[in-house]
Amino acid sequence: MTVTIPRACVIGHPVAHSRSPLLHGYWLRTLGVTGAYERAEVTASEFADFLLGLRQRGYVGANITVPHKQAAFSLVDRRDDTAQAIGAVNAVWYENDQLVGGNTDVYGFLAHLDASIPGWDASARRAVLLGAGGAARAAVHGLLGRALDVALINRTISHARDLAAHFTMRPSVHTFDELPQLLERADLLVNATSLGMAGKPALALDLAPLKQAAIVYDIVYVPLETELLKFARRRGHRTVDGLGMLLHQAVPAFGRWFGVTPRVTPELRSLIEADIRGPIGAA
Numbered sequence: 222m223t224v225t226i227p228r229a230c231v232i233g234h235p236v237a238h239s240r241s242p243l244l245h246g247y248w249l250r251t252l253g254v255t256g257a258y259e260r261a262e263v264t265a266s267e268f269a270d271f272l273l274g275l276r277q278r279g280y281v282g283a284n285i286t287v288p289h290k291q292a293a294f295s296l297v298d299r300r301d302d303t304a305q306a307i308g309a310v311n312a313v314w315y316e317n318d319q320l321v322g323g324n325t326d327v328y329g330f331l332a333h334l335d336a337s338i339p340g341w342d343a344s345a346r347r348a349v350l351l352g353a354g355g356a357a358r359a360a361v362h363g364l365l366g367r368a369l370d371v372a373l374i375n376r377t378i379s380h381a382r383d384l385a386a387h388f389t390m391r392p393s394v395h396t397f398d399e400l401p402q403l404l405e406r407a408d409l410l411v412n413a414t415s416l417g418m419a420g421k422p423a424l425a426l427d428l429a430p431l432k433q434a435a436i437v438y439d440i441v442y443v444p445l446e447t448e449l450l451k452f453a454r455r456r457g458h459r460t461v462d463g464l465g466m467l468l469h470q471a472v473p474a475f476g477r478w479f480g481v482t483p484r485v486t487p488e489l490r491s492l493i494e495a496d497i498r499g500p501i502g503a504a
């Protein structure tokens with residue numbers, strides 16, 4: 222008799238760099254769940270066929286990463302409310318015979334902020350958010366959902382306008398020139414650009430106008446502590462890093478696939494930190 226175990230995978234191109242197998246593998250092992258999590262290197266031309274045949278390939282679901290998140294959005298049978306709002310799918314699972322697409326970045330963004338600074342949103346009213354890419358979209362959705370006023374700043378202003386137009390409660394759109402005035406009133410500053418990431422230009426910001434009580438959240442997680450976070454910490458701000466968002470965003474998908482809701486533990490964090498500090502992460 223052939224015994225089949227539930228299998229999930231991360232579909233991307235390239236996918237070798239993905240830390241999802243390490244993360245989900247840790248939970249499978251430590252929770253004693255029978256299952257497997259694999260990498261699936263799939264090009265854009267192969268993607269539709271691969272995704273639509275996921276169940277036939279023996280998978281209960283998958284993570285979707287670069288460059289397939291928009292394609293997945295169009296291909297699934299149904300999208301959850303968050304994926305619909307974001308316009309991108311980063312996780313899929315089956316409900317009855319339907320392939321459902323979700324987006325767990327919003328959950329990850331907020332869950333890590335909530336875990337790092339419990340009750341932060343009781344007093345926070347205004348956020349300044351840098352960036353207008355996929356991650357910024359998730360962050361905007363999360364912050365608007367917590368009733369914050371969001372001021373969006375991006376190098377390419379048309380990208381920020383497009384992002385803002387996507388939401389009913391629109392964030393305001395600004396250029397980097399307006400940053401000092403916006404920082405004066407901000408309770409939360411979020412970097413959702415790729416600036417400050419290893420191999421990218423630095424994010425050079427003057428935080429002087431930012432009030433002491435403001436929180437600084439950088440979703441970049443390589444390096445583990447960005448220059449922005451280092452500088453903010455030295456100025457006495459409460460800081461939130463990007464790695465926790467990565468860990469938390471994996472929680473809901475694991476639950477969907479394997480029927481157990483995992484926890485983000487210090488041990489898991491250490492495991493991924495070691496991988497980031499290692500030869501691959503440092504590259």
Ligand code: NAP
Nearest residue numbers: 352353354355356357376377380414415418440463466467
């Ligand atoms: P993306 O869609 O490519 O967007 C990149 C953003 O960075 C855009 O707003 C872009 O501005 C801006 N940018 C890039 N180079 C710039 C430069 N030289 N000067 C000014 N702005 C620049 O990327 P993404 O998927 O949103 O990811 C953004 C970052 O978040 C990455 O570092 C990624 O690793 C990180 N991230 C973290 C998590 C997590 O779980 N912690 C999840 C997702 C992403 P333009 O519009 O002007 O090009």
